Amino acid sequence: MPEEKITFVNGEPSKCGCQMKFSSGGGEYSDVLYVMPCATHSPKPFGPVEVRRDESGWWDHPDIPSFEGEDPAPYVAWADGQNLERKGWRMLDELDGHPYENGEAHCNGWEPESPGPDWFLMGIFDTEDGPYVNWARRITQQVTA
Known part of the structure; x- marks a missing residue:
């Protein structure tokens, strides 16, 4: 499976909706890049889904x-x-x-x-x-x- 790349251009959100924020760390830390994933790239929390029981009810x-x-x-x-x-x-x-x-x-x-x-x-x-x-x-x- 090919690795998916999320591209940010000039600090704008990615086409999928992922966002990023850059911080120079204000001289105290190294450069920091914050990535806020879109719904597609966020981990899917386990929870309710549609229930369709099979012909035997399972x-x-x-x-x-x-x-x-x-x-x-x-x-x-x-x-x-x-x-x-x-x-x-x-x-x-x-x-x-x-x-x-x-x-x-x-x-x-x-x-x-x-x-x-x-x-x-x-x-x-x-x-x-x-x-x-x-x-x-x-x-x-x-x-x-």
């Missing part, structure tokens, strides 16, 4: 990295690093008499509700204990005096 957030094996520790460490609080539950604890209990491999008809307005869906997936929903919300740092 869905995984497309921005969750792939983790090898069944050990949940790498996933938990990643989610903690994203400052996410997670909440989830099993379909079979919420619904009675779903066809999944009779061997059908879907969770259609289950529409788990968000725990609150700040929560977004991480996934609806199958586990050894049946269909499971996982929600998340961003933990905001609160400054205390």
